[in-house]
Amino acid sequence: xxxxxxxxxxxxxxxxxxxxxxxxxxxxxxxxxxxxxxxxxxxxxxxxxxxxxxxxxxxxxxxxxxxxxxxxxxxxxxxxxxxxxxxxxxxxxxxxxxxxxxxxxxxxxxxxxxxxxxxxxxxxxxxxxxxxxxxxxxxxxxxxxxxxxxxxxxxxxxxxxxxxxxxxxxxxxxxxxxxxxxxxxxxxxxxxxxxxxxxxxxxxxxxxxxxxxxxxxxxxxxxxxxxxxxxxxxxxxxxxxxxxxxxxxxxxxxxxxxxxxxxxxxxxxxxxxxxxxxxxxxxxxxxxxxxxxxxxxxxxxxxxxxxxxxxxxxxxxxxxxxxxx
Numbered sequence: 415x416x417x418x419x420x421x422x423x424x425x426x427x428x429x430x431x432x433x434x435x436x437x438x439x440x441x442x443x444x445x446x447x448x449x450x451x452x453x454x455x456x457x458x459x460x461x462x463x464x465x466x467x468x469x470x471x472x473x474x475x476x477x478x479x480x481x482x483x484x485x486x487x488x489x490x491x492x493x494x495x496x497x498x499x500x501x502x503x504x505x506x507x508x509x510x511x512x513x514x515x516x517x518x519x520x521x522x523x524x525x526x527x528x529x530x531x532x533x534x535x536x537x538x539x540x541x542x543x544x545x546x547x548x549x550x551x552x553x554x555x556x557x558x559x560x561x562x563x564x565x566x567x568x569x570x571x572x573x574x575x576x577x578x579x580x581x582x583x584x585x586x587x588x589x590x591x592x593x594x595x596x597x598x599x600x601x602x603x604x605x606x607x608x609x610x611x612x613x614x615x616x617x618x619x620x621x622x623x624x625x626x627x628x629x630x631x632x633x634x635x636x637x638x639x640x641x642x643x644x645x646x647x648x649x650x651x652x653x654x655x656x657x658x659x660x661x662x663x664x665x666x667x668x669x670x671x672x673x674x675x676x677x678x679x680x681x682x683x684x685x686x687x688x689x690x691x692x693x694x695x696x697x698x699x700x701x702x703x704x705x706x707x708x709x710x711x712x713x714x715x716x717x718x719x720x721x722x723x724x725x726x727x728x729x730x731x732x733x734x735x736x737x738x739x
Contacts, residue, residue: 416700417707418693420454422673423539423576423602423651425512427454430668430708431692434655434676435460435516435541440501442508444686451689454674455512458505460543461498495528502535512538514578519544519565529573539576542566545607555586562591563598570599578653580604583635589646602651604676605636605643627679633657637670641726644671645717659683661695668696671713 420430433439433448433456440459448456498515505513515537519525529540544565548558562579569577579600585591592603611624633656640654654667655676667675680688705711717726 416697416705418454418697420673420708420712422455422653423578425455425538425576427512427674428452429454429689429693430672430674430696431664431689432457432514432653432674432676433681433686433689434678435543436678436681438678438681438686442504445505445509447686448689449509449511451687452693453511453689455514455538456505456509457514457516457541457676458498458501460516460518460541461494495531499531499535502532502537506536514539514541516541516543516580525565526568526572529569529575533573533575537575539578539601540569540573541578541580541604542569543580543607545582545609559585559591559594563594566595566598566600576601578602578604580607580655582607582609583639588639589643592643592650593647596647596650602653602673603643604653604655605639606656608656608678627683628656628659629679630657630659630663633659633663633666637666638726640667640672641670641715642717644713645719645723645726648713648716648718661692661699664692664696665699668708668712669715671716671718673712 418429420427422430422432429452431452431454433445433453435457437459438444439448439456445456502513502515513536515532515535517525517528517532517540519542532540542565544562548555562581566577566579577600579595579602581592581595581603583606595603608628610626613622613624614620615622636654636656640652643650644652648671652672653674653676654670654672655678658664658667658675658677659680664675677689677692700706700708700711703711717723
């Protein structure tokens with residue numbers, strides 16, 4: 415009989431399927447439902463540094479009083495963080511699977527003290543959802559990467575929690591970047607972050623918001639880089655995210671080398687019970703192929719196998735389109 419247990423960031427999970435950070439994971443009843451349906455862990459909805467700044471700006475308006483701004487900034491920050499700490503504590507009381515806290519930060523600064531409080535509140539791990547859109551044309555790429563390294567180094571020196579960094583694929587050299595994150599003390603990486611994307615309404619002549627849910631075809635970029643990074647460093651723990659909508663997608667990611675997969679959009683579209691269906695598919699597939707544990711096939715089709723390398727490296731279609739009339 416198939417055993418779905420897996421190890422991720424120092425945690426033992428009963429399933430590789432994790433509920434990713436989203437609005438659903440801020441609700442205790444939904445967290446209970448996720449556990450009931452077989453989720454291996456949950457990542458709580460992120461607390462956003464950017465949102466705290468925006469809330470303060472709305473409250474202060476055009477006020478020139480720095481004293482008033484400082485007071486409101488400290489009040490909003492403290493209130494937001496205390497609410498989040500309460501969510502962590504409540505989650506730990508109500509479910510028995512690992513609870514991973516999530517911080518969305520854009521700079522190195524006040525997050526060390528908050529991470530300590532999350533550790534004391536009982537969080538089992540911490541996902542760092544880091545991204546700053548590089549808009550300064552005079553800023554070198556290494557300066558952007560150093561923001562990540564600085565945050566990781568500071569947190570690693572202060573907390574013992576497993577650290578997971580959620581990143582985008584917008585880096586010049588992902589293997590080098592990820593290798594450095596690991597060297598600075600990261601326990602795992604999540605591939606990839608899904609961002610707010612703008613859209614343009616050509617009739618209203620206005621900027622709007624593109625659809626927020628991922629699609630099954632979004633899996634491909636994550637699949638490529640999961641396979642490459644896992645193949646280059648089999649010790650690297652990867653949580654594959656974005657585009658995971660089916661049991662088949664879960665199996666693909668595990669074969670590419672992921673330790674876990676994160677689901678979010680599919681939970682909104684098909685319901686939390688989808689987690690149970692994903693687990694059943696994986697178990698059935700393992701039984702058909704005579705795999706008793708995930709470790710027997712994880713990474714089997716990663717970049718590490720020479721026969722697989724060319725498929726991951728190819729960037730152009732070449733023969734496919736040249737043959738089509």
